[in-house]
Structures are given as C-alpha cells and as structure tokens.
Amino acid sequence: MPIYEYACASCGHSLEALQKMSDAKLTDCPECGKPDLKKLISAVGFRLKGSGWYETDFKNSKKESPSTKQDKQDKKPDKPSKPAEGSGAGTKAASTD
Numbered sequence: 216m217p218i219y220e221y222a223c224a225s226c227g228h229s230l231e232a233l234q235k236m237s238d239a240k241l242t243d244c245p246e247c248g249k250p251d252l253k254k255l256i257s258a259v260g261f262r263l264k265g266s267g268w269y270e271t272d273f274k275n276s277k278k279e280s281p282s283t284k285q286d287k288q289d290k291k292p293d294k295p296s297k298p299a300e301g302s303g304a305g306t307k308a309a310s311t312d
Contacts, residue, residue, distance in 0.1 A: 224251040 217236060222229040223244035232241055242250045 220255040220257050221252045222255055223247060223249065224253055225249045229255075 216233050219232050219234055219241075220229065221232060221241055223246065226244060226247040226249070228244055228246040230245065234241075240254055241252050244250075244252050
C-alpha cells in the first residue's frame with residue numbers, strides 16, 4: 216500500500232497516511248479539525264532491486280552487448296599470415312635475361 220503525504224492549508228500540520236489506492240482522500244485535519252487537508256506530491260520511496268531492471272541490467276555502459284562485440288571483431292585488422300615453409304613464398308624468382 217502506498218504512503219500518501221497530506222498538509223493542512225489552515226494550520227500547516229503535515230502527516231503521512233498508509234492508504235489503499237481505492238481509499239478516499241483524507242479531508243479533515245487531525246490537529247485543527249478543519250476540512251483543509253491537501254494531498255502532496257512527493258518523491259517515490261522505493262527502489263527496484265534484483266535483475267531485470269534498467270538500473271541493474273542496462274544502465275552500465277561499460278558492458279557490451281553481443282552485437283557490439285561482433286562489430287568490434289569485424290573491424291579488427293587481420294594479422295598477416297606467415298608463409299608455409301617449402302611453398303616458395305618469399306623467395307626471389309630467378310630472372311632470365
């Protein structure tokens with residue numbers, strides 16, 4: 216159940232109330248008794264923990280997605296291969312003049 220914050224417009228008293236979302240808003244101030252309570256908008260007071268949430272799984276930009284890793288592998292220059300021994304590669308051709 217959410218916790219709602221209320222403030223009285225008459226006396227300035229503020230309070231928090233644990234209410235169901237389907238419950239009616241509070242209207243009467245418990246301090247002065249006047250029907251001047253207003254619901255306040257406040258920051259959310261919970262945090263989503265565990266896997267499957269943006270903060271834990273997708274926020275870290277240092278992690279690479281599989282497609283990013285593949286792109287980097289495709290862009291790496293090929294290493295020159297050494298010629299096989301006895302294939303004659305790398306030897307001078309005899310010139311016939």
